[in-house]
Structure formats: C-alpha cells, structure tokens
C-alpha cells in the first residue's frame with residue numbers, strides 16, 4: 001500500500017501547481033485538493049500522521065482506502081498504519097464491536113447510540129497525544145464517518161474538539177435512474193446512461209466505482225438502476241448477470257441495487273397468459289423471480305414500480321388495486337428483506353377534472369392496506385416536478401403507510417442541464433412545509449422520517465441527473481444538486497446555504513468572498529427560474545414533449561398534458577380554480593391550509609395561480625394589478641439571470657479556468673433562454689389580458705408568431 005502513497009506524493013511534487021490545472025469536473029466534490037494553509041496542514045499532521053482502522057470487511061476496507069487516499073491527496077504526508085495510538089496523533093476508526101479499545105474511548109456510547117449507519121466523531125486527548133475517533137455500530141457508519149472527516153478537512157473546517165454525532169433521518173436514501181437498456185436516459189441531459197449494458201458483466205468501467213464513492217460520500221445507500229418506464233428484459237437471466245456485476249461494485253460502498261419491475265413481466269418474459277396479481281401462478285412467478293435474483297444478489301434492495309400511469313401496465317388492468325399489486329410483489333421479496341416502492345404518480349386513462357387531485361383520490365382509500373415492506377413513493381408536488389408546486393397533499397394523509405419522498409434532480413422542467421438552478425431551496429421548501437396533519441408542526445420532513453406516524457421504514461429518492469458526460473451532470477452546478485439531495489436525505493433540516501458552502505469549498509474555492517458570491521447565486525437561482533418560467537403559481541406551460549423552453553400555447557393532445565389545461569388563461573383572467581368553488585383540490589389539504597389556500601387574500605402569492613383563477617386587474621399585495629405583477633416577475637427573472645453572467649465574469653482568473661469557462665458559456669445560454677421564456681409567455685398571455693407591459697419590462701425581441709413557430713429536433717431526454 002505504501003507504494004501507492006509515495007506515487008501520489010511524487011505526482012504532487014512533480015506538479016506543484018496541480019491546482020492550477022484545468023478541472024474537467026470528473027472528481028466531483030471529491031477533489032481533495034492540497035491544503036494550502038500551513039497552520040491547518042500542521043494541524044492535520046499532528047492529528048492524522050497515524051491511523052488505526054480496525055475490522056476486516058469489504059466496507060471497512062473501502063473506508064480505510066478512501067480515508068488514506070483522501071488524506072494523502074490533501075496533505076501529501078505519508079500516513080503510518082499503527083496497531084495502537086502513536087506519535088503526536090492517531091486517527092482511530094472502526095465499529096464498537098471490532099475493538100474494545102474504541103469502545104473504551106467512548107464510554108458514554110450506549111447500545112443503539114449510532115445504529116448501523118450513524119457515527120460518532122470525537123477528539124480525545126491521551127496525555128500529549130491527539131486521538132480522533134470515528135466509531136459506529138455498523139461498518140457503513142464507519143465509512144460515512146470517515147467521509148465526514150474528509151469533508152471537514154476538505155472544507156477547511158476546525159479540527160479541534162470534534163464532538164459529532166450523526167444519524168441519517170431516513171433509512172433508504174436512493175437515486176432513481178431513468179436509464180433504459182438501450183443506453184438512453186429518459187429526461188437525462190448529461191449524455192448516455194453510465195451503465196454499459198452491452199459490455200456488462202465482462203467489462204467493469206472504473207466509472208461504476210467512482211459513482212459508488214461519490215454516493216457513499218454523501219450517505220446514499222441505494223440505487224435503482226433502471227427506468228420506471230420499465231423493460232421486463234432486465235429481469236431475464238442475461239440481464240440479471242449484468243445487474244449482479246454492478247451490485248458487486250456497489251456493495252463495498254454500502255450501496256444496494258434495486259430494479260424497476262414491469263408489472264406485465266410474467267407475460268412478457270415468462271409466457272404466462274396473465275399478470276393478474278391475484279392469480280396464484282403470477283404470484284408464484286414473482287416468488288421464483290425473487291429467489292433467482294437473491295441467489296445472484298444476496299443484498300438486492302427490492303423493486304420500484306410505476307403502475308397504471310402513462311401507459312404502464314398495472315393491477316388495475318385486471319380490476320385490482322394498487323395495494324393488490326404492491327402486496328403481491330412485497331410478498332415475493334419479503335423473505336429476503338426486500339422492499340417495494342410503489343409510486344403514487346398515477347395518470348388515469350380518463351382525463352380527470354383536475355389532474356392534481358388524482359394520486360390523493362386513488363391512494364388515500366388504500367391507507368393501511370399495504371404490506372409492511374411497502375413504501376408509497378410520492379413526488380414532492382401533486383402535478384409533476386414543476387419549478388414550484390405546493391407540497392403533495394398525500395404527505396400526512398396516509399398515516400398507516402410509510403410515504404417515501406421522490407424529488408427530481410435531473411432538470412426536466414428547469415431548463416434541462418443548461419440552467420444553473422440550485423435545487424436545495426426547492427427540496428428544503430417542501431421538506432419544511434407544515435402539513436398540519438397532526439396539528440401545527442407536522443412538517444413534511446416528519447412524515448418522511450417516520451416520526452409523525454411512527455414508521456421505521458422510511459426513505460427519500462432523487463431522480464438522477466447523472467450521465468456519461470465527463471463531468472457527470474452536464475452542467476457543473478448540476479453536481480451541487482446531486483450533492484444536496486444526498487445531504488438532505490441524510491438530514492432534511494440542513495440549510496441550503498450550508499450545503500452550498502460545503503459543495504463550493506470542496507469543488508471550487510475556499511476564498512470566503514468568492515464562495516459567498518457563488519452561494520448567493522446558487523441560493524437565488526431557483527426563484528429566478530420560477531420567475532422567468534412560471535411565476536405566481538403558474539405551472540406546466542413548458543413546450544410539448546421535451547419540456548424544454550416555453551409552450552404556454554400548447555393545446556393539442558391529451559388535455560392534462562397541455563399547457564392551456566393548467567393556466568386556463570382567457571380574457572377574464574388566468575389560473576386554475578382549485579378552490580371549493582372550482583375543482584376543490586384545496587380540500588385535500590388539512591385545516592387551516594385548505595382555508596388559507598382557498599382564499600386569494602391568504603393564499604401565498606407564489607402559489608396564487610395554482611389555486612385561483614383571477615382577473616387580470618386583480619390587486620396584488622404590492623398594489624399592482626396581477627398582469628403588471630406577472631410581467632415584472634418575468635422581467636425580474638431575466639434580470640437575475642443576466643446578473644449571474646455579469647457576476648461570473650468577475651471570477652475570471654480567480655477560479656479554475658475550465659470551470660470558469662464552462663459555467664460562463666452556460667450562463668450566457670441561460671440568460672438568453674430566460675429572455676425567451678419571458679418574451680414568449682408575456683406575448684402569449686397578452687393576447688388575453690390585452691394590457692400593455694408596465695414600465696421596467698423590456699420589449700420582446702420577436703413577435704409571438706416567431707416564438708410559436710420555433711421547433712426543436714432531438715432535444716435530449718425523450
């Protein structure tokens with residue numbers, strides 16, 4: 001092992017200016033740049049010149065190797081492996097059971113103190129010796145603890161008197177890949193799928209391991225590697241061998257692999273005449289399939305299912321309920337400890353009066369009817385990953401069922417991977433929303449972490465934005481969304497600013513002024529996107545099919561896939577009336593929220609047109625008319641995007657040149673597209689409002705016909 005580190009050292013010595021080399025983004029937030037601050041470096045040397053990591057298992061081995069590699073890269077020191085504390089300082093890590101010595105260093109740690117995944121990091125003084133101990137009841141806890149320590153160092157945070165105790169809020173912290181077996185990625189904007197199905201299982205790309213490292217470093221412990229619009233082929237022996245090879249790479253990083261289950265698989269690949277979940281032959285087929293999977297992948301996580309939605313088959317095809325379908329699959333994986341994540345994102349074959357009400361209507365009556373190993377996976381809002389939606393009314397409304405959060409990391413409705421939109425504020429806004437399900441203080445995060453209704457099975461999923469592009473996410477700042485998702489799944493109460501600062505310091509710079517400037521940009525970016533796309537509660541007015549760019553005029557096809565269905569603009573006004581006088585979607589929320597949303601005077605203005613159809617001259621809190629306010633919001637969004645461009649140009653020469661240039665070009669595209677959104681939407685809505693643009697709103701660059709005539713071919717992601 002020593003050899004590897006001295007190689008590292010000589011690389012550092014040969015290229016002392018390694019920092020100035022262009023950064024292509026591949027290393028994500030695990031760059032582990034050399035520590036520049038001499039005092040801090042000495043501090044690291046004093047504490048970590050010796051390491052003692054106890055235990056022998058693939059996960060502990062990973063934890064050991066990651067820590068040594070990260071530390072060596074940051075400090076350049078040659079770290080000594082010791083069997084007991086030595087010299088000035090020693091890092092000691094392991095599970096409590098692996099070493100009585102570790103247990104003796106933390107006498108206050110009672111059984112259950114950390115759980116399998118939590119950990120304690122503590123500075124302990126023994127005479128003149130500095131000991132830093134990282135301990136857990138489980139080996140994954142040790143891995144996460146050591147990654148935490150690396151994060152402390154790579155963000156340059158204080159190292160003395162550490163006393164940290166962490167435990168994840170949710171049990172399943174998963175990425176959902178909408179990756180297809182042909183290598184394409186539904187709603188993916190960062191190249192092709194990272195899974196090379198053709199070459200698997202023979203060829204194991206180094207990327208798989210780097211993917212696992214990145215995820216483990218932020219506490220992600222599972223990955224659903226296939227699209228929810230599922231292909232039954234992945235359940236055939238040929239593909240299961242490939243899945244098993246991926247699971248082998250993930251396992252040492254504490255990551256389990258899950259698959260999407262196509263409900264009609266028994267017919268498609270098993271030649272049964274039906275896939276009726278109540279047919280004993282169908283249940284037997286799934287049981288045998290589960291046995292086959294677990295024989296290849298003993299720690300297989302389970303199934304994620306999209307059923308009876310957007311053309312996917314499901315139990316309703318046989319007159320059965322979602323619970324019948326989920327329970328049949330749950331019984332198949334239960335003997336092995338597997339779970340079923342059943343999605344609540346359902347589209348009926350009949351167009352509903354209000355699309356936003358459907359999941360609630362279908363699922364609330366099923367509360368309490370699911371097996372113990374079923375979670376219902378609910379998107380953050382009732383429509384579909386819009387720039388802003390109210391939280392999904394199912395949260396809090398199914399007390400007897402574990403509800404899992406589904407966020408979208410990939411930017412389907414947020415400018416694809418060309419816009420800088422930092423999503424932690426969106427995630428956090430939803431997680432901290434009060435559902436009032438059990439009175440005030442019933443935040444969505446408490447539904448998700450199981451504390452509100454007493455569930456131990458809990459989880460959060462993020463639809464991945466990862467692809468084959470060198471920098472993984474297309475836009476460099478897309479990495480921050482992957483990072484933020486992991487951090488919030490671990491701890492939903494972290495602040496978006498805190499997460500942004502960590503990411504910036506690990507990815508770009510420690511300079512406080514620059515880090516502050518970049519984080520300001522990140523923190524305002526979600527609201528900016530809302531403003532230039534869908535202000536004041538507007539939603540789903542993106543272009544048809546690919547959802548890239550504005551399409552408020554889209555009126556063809558299935559009504560609840562059109563824009564006009566959602567904005568309902570006419571000469572009288574604009575917005576979707578979901579009040580008690582309209583679709584009554586407000587009634588799906590608990591009091592007092594139902595009342596608050598129902599009245600335009602109390603409804604938050606950022607959701608006004610989600611719940612109300614209001615006249616163009618309606619008076620807003622600012623005293624302006626609705627029309628003027630909307631125009632100014634669009635303009636504000638454009639101005640903010642322009643401001644990012646100007647700010648970024650001040651960073652030339654101050655951050656890595658490749659990062660700088662990549663983001664500079666992306667921000668220029670974003671500013672132009674923000675203007676396109678504003679111009680197209682305002683010209684279109686003006687045909688109804690028939691009112692002029694207020695002062696301060698720039699004239700559109702083209703006329704409405706121009707924007708309507710724009711057609712784009714081969715937009716990625718479909």
Ligand code: GCW
Pocket residue numbers: 178186187228229306310345384385412
């Ligand atoms: O938002 C829609 C997307 C579909 C996606 C679906 C879903 C995977 O446009 O591409 O399908 O949501 O979440 O199932």
